[in-house]
Amino acid sequence: MNIHEYQAKQIFAKYGIPTPKGLMAESVKQAVINAEELGGPIWVVKAQIHAGGRGLGGGVKLAKSIDEVKKFSEEILGMTLVTHQTGPEGKLVQKLYIEEGADIKDELYLGIVLDRAREMPVIMASTEGGMAIEDVAHDTPEKIIKVAVDPAIGFQGFHGRELVFGLGITDKAEQGKFIKLAAALYKLYLENDAEMIEINPLVKTGSGDFIALDGKMGFDDSALGRHPEIESMRDISEEDADEREASQYGLSYVSLDGEIGCMVNGAGLAMGTMDTINYMGGTPANFLDVGGSANAETVAKGFEIILKNPKVKAIFVNIFGGIVRCDRIANGILEATKLVDVHVPVIVRLDGTNAPEAAEILRNANIANVTSATDLADGAAKAVAAAKQA
């Protein structure tokens, strides 16, 4: 789960990580009130969406008067912001953050993620703040300092020293401030089961203080149960409505650009099915994992969500029945076709336990637009052909 910048900054404040003063607004009127309360003389009007690259997309503006705060707020609030992380459809801006301006001398980068290879959190810092860290990693990897911290020992002095000397911070007072900030960030990461925290940029002011000018945070979904205060920060308007609806029924769904809807049990096989459709010259319309216990209700819901996408010209149901018997799934599919109006060709491949019985059930039901397939390759080929004919 991701949260907004203004929420991340509330959490930073709790851990003593300095941020500029700011207030969230959901209307232009509130934005102006916030600006007056902050006092000025300069303000930053920032779109609050769950995606990076807001500045380049026109979602962050520097205002030098209250009139400008009003003008920029009117422009940004309600706009559909397109950045390299939103996809071409962009994201509707429903919240603004009005923040006091900062005295920027240097821009740094500071973040924490899980290092999957070392199996511990790794703190990443760079002098190249304000740029996409992926680009820095690609173009000048030597400019990223990585310090892995074993949770068994926690954040130690040497971790801090590796960071400040790596960044070339020589002033002792500045070193102390930076190390304190990095230690706080590590504590925040661990205590809240964060998945990723990014401060980009972390600015050094003229007086040698470090301030988090931006904040991005994501949390481990599996751990949200023990962090109700984090979960309460969820903004469902930022999440894909179909993905969210699917998850309420235990389905895992991701929409894609193509024409062939996929309904599969298991995440790996679901990806493998998309890959096979692509390999055979078709285009997958979605990833959909119906989970281990596919039944009539989940299959019906799956059809419903897939068919919301008007581009879908055929559906490929690919189930490898293990513990769940295929004959049961076949009956589930028949029931589902009664619950939902499935108006495109459906190709069904059921393999595994009781597969012959399942094929028999589908054959006897003889539904006009349901075709059986013998295996994955056969099913994918039939789905691709059906989509091309439509």
Add this chain to the structure above:
Amino acid sequence: MSILVNKDTKVIVQGFTGKEGSFHAEQCLAYGTKIVGGVTPNKGGTEHLGKPVFNTVKEAVASTGATVSMIFVPPAFVADAVMEAADAGIELAVIITEGAPVRDMQAAKAYATKHSMKTIGPNCPGIITAEECKIGIMPGVIFKKGNIGLISKSGTLTYEGANQVVKQGFGISTAVGIGGDPIIGLSYKDLLPMFEADPETHAIVMIGEIGGDLEIQAAAFIKEHITKPVVAFIAGQTAPKGKRMGHAGAIVSGGAGTAAEKMAALEAAGVKVVVSPADIGKAVAEVLSR
């Protein structure tokens, strides 16, 4: 021969009397797995599925001599269960539970490693040595005995792969579902040398997916140390960047962990890489006829 588990392996079940634990323990017993007991706190001294129930793993190990534990406890208790198993001297813990917090698994795995306990999973189908010992939730009937070792992050792709191998007239020695979480136990590079050393295994199928770099590590290892033929499939060639595809670890983040880079690394290591999982069986037949 096989790897890790066989017909003599003594297994206990943590979370034995729960709904999932009961159902799958019964299936494993029916397959022939030597389940010698289980652990459910406050149910010690009772019997379940005809096997003794213990309050602690230590008691279970002392009384039964079990060396492997199959873990079905709810996600919030997984780390505790894994550490208890390690502390009690269990040699291999197979963690089936899905949805354990990453931070918990980090701590649990570090502790397990310290106690020389191997782990498989979490969020995986488990391990099966065909026609001898099934520790997990896979449909045993697919896994006919044979000479192909299988390692997979995905449950249903394990079944798909095994099924194709069998349909081509071959069989499985041992299949291991390693799970697709960000932190997992045994991975490709741990299991590959075991299959290399197993005389019953003649070829290895490895099934990976987007996210992380375990497949890249595996490629480097194969190049240096594996002489048996390897067939690989990487799921998620068509997955969009930055989107989590079902498994917690299946995400291309910051442009890293793509299927393309993994496939290229494996190919460079001499692995027969297939573009569709539908070709796994045929590829196995091909590498064995070389």
